[in-house]
Amino acid sequence: xxxxYVFAHPEERSLNGSxxxxxxxxxxxxxxxxLVSDLYAMGWKSQVDRQDFPQWPADKRLLVPAASKAxxxxxxLTADVEAEIAKLRAADGIILxxxxxxFSMPAILKGWVDRVFAYGYGYGVGEHSDARWGDRYGEGMFxxxxxxxxxxxxxxxxxxxxxxxxxxxxDLLFPIQHGVLFYPxxxxxxxxxxxxxxxxxxxxxxxxxxxxxxxxxxxxxEAPIPYRRQNGGDYSIPGCELQPxxxxxxxxxFALHSADASPVAARLSAVxx
Ligand code: FAD
Numbered sequence: 354x355x356x357x358y359v360f361a362h363p364e365e366r367s368l369n370g371s372x373x374x375x376x377x378x379x380x381x382x383x384x385x386x387x388l389v390s391d392l393y394a395m396g397w398k399s400q401v402d403r404q405d406f407p408q409w410p411a412d413k414r415l416l417v418p419a420a421s422k423a424x425x426x427x428x429x430l431t432a433d434v435e436a437e438i439a440k441l442r443a444a445d446g447i448i449l450x451x452x453x454x455x456f457s458m459p460a461i462l463k464g465w466v467d468r469v470f471a472y473g474y475g476y477g478v479g480e481h482s483d484a485r486w487g488d489r490y491g492e493g494m495f496x497x498x499x500x501x502x503x504x505x506x507x508x509x510x511x512x513x514x515x516x517x518x519x520x521x522x523x524d525l526l527f528p529i530q531h532g533v534l535f536y537p538x539x540x541x542x543x544x545x546x547x548x549x550x551x552x553x554x555x556x557x558x559x560x561x562x563x564x565x566x567x568x569x570x571x572x573x574x575e576a577p578i579p580y581r582r583q584n585g586g587d588y589s590i591p592g593c594e595l596q597p598x599x600x601x602x603x604x605x606x607f608a609l610h611s612a613d614a615s616p617v618a619a620r621l622s623a624v625x626x
Contacts, residue, residue, distance in 0.1 A: 354573060355386045357444035361451040361462035363393045368550055368558075369452055369505055375562045376448070376503065379569035388440045392461045398433065399464020405431055422472035430471060437469040446572060447495075447539065449529070450503040452550065456525050466533050475537045486591050489536050491582030496538030499572060502526060503565070505550035513548065522546055527607040531580055540577035542568075579612040587612075 358376070362369040380387055390397075403409065406420035408429045424430040430438070441447070451458045470476065479488030488496075504526070506513065513522040522544070530541045545568045547553075547561050568575075581587040587596055600609045 354384075354445045355388060355443055356380060356446040356448060356572070357388045357390065357440050358448045358450065359390045359392065359462065359465060361392045361449075361459045361465075365394075367452075368547075368553060369450065371558070372503065372505070372547070372562070372565055373450055375565050376450070376569050379566040380572070383570060383572075385446075385572070388444055390437060390440065390465070392465055395433075397461055397465055398468070399461045401464075401467050405434065405468060407431065418472050418477070422477060425471035425473040434468050434471070437465070438471065438474060441469065441474075441495075445498055447498055447500040447534070448503060448572075449500070449534075453504055453506040453508075453525075456519065458529060470533070470537065478537070483591055486583060486593055488538065489583055490531075491535065491538060491580065492584060493536070493538030495534070496540075498539045499542060499577070500534040500539035501542040501568070501572065502529060502544040502546075504544055505547045507551045508548060510548040513546075524607050530578065531607070531610060535578075535580045541580065542572070542575050542577055581610055581612055 358373070358380075360369070360373055362373075364370060377387055401417060403411075403415050406415070406424050408424060408427070409415060409420045421430075425438075428435060449458070449462065451462050454460075457463070466475075474494050476489065477487070478493045479485065481487050487493075506522075508519055511517050512519045513525070515521050519525070526544055530544065534541045545565055547565075553561070581595070583593065584590070587599055588594060589596065595609055
């Protein structure tokens, strides 16, 4: 399997850098080929701007989706973006590895997504009509790919629990896991999250490294998060609202979009019972 490993930390000798080497060694031991995008080392440009669309007329008001669509369709995006698209096309798996910064990914990684997931590739795929709202959320260009986040966070695990002050980690990562990865169709594995990352000694590093190795060993076989597919009957079209019989009319929140969300499952079994 070819795995695109996108790494977003400015320091090779960081904790994240060490964990990356652990992951690489285990993935290679499993026979996977790794394609690397080390964003800081590459000097990745993170902002979308007019320079990204060389074919777009200089005097024309820039319309980013239209420029992205035209550039992607004619393979005329900038060389750095075209190279990342080529890696993504070749990859069967994607790993995004980053420290949690302000409850999200570092700007350089967001900028990689903004620039590389072009119109016609990351979004704007498939038929859009009253019967179908595109190939997205479970369908799309990534639908045969597995994906996973590797994340370190300074906060403690309970701070990210269901009642933790930071909000549940699954909610914080939802825009990346569901929005960035499942949207173009990837099967998203549960994340590897290392908490209290700023205080880690050799013993904990060793146990965390082992936990990461185990996750890398399971990359091919582990069950993905059972996010509901947009075109699988759980949503109205074109409104794209969860069907009223799923979770009950008053239920809301990100967890509803996963088929095994325990509050939803509990409500469903209550209804069924
Ligand atoms: P490093 O600083 O490189 O290392 C951390 C520790 O690991 C050090 O004690 C180091 O000695 C040890 N270590 C490194 N390598 C090894 C090794 N090979 N063996 C043993 N020990 C090792 N946290 C949150 O929870 N939520 C946030 O929203 C958040 N926002 C942030 C925003 C910014 C701008 C910044 C800078 C930090 C933020 N943090 C936040 C904290 C951040 O998530 C952590 O600082 C980060 O995850 C630590 O990873 P690192 O690779 O940078 O660690």
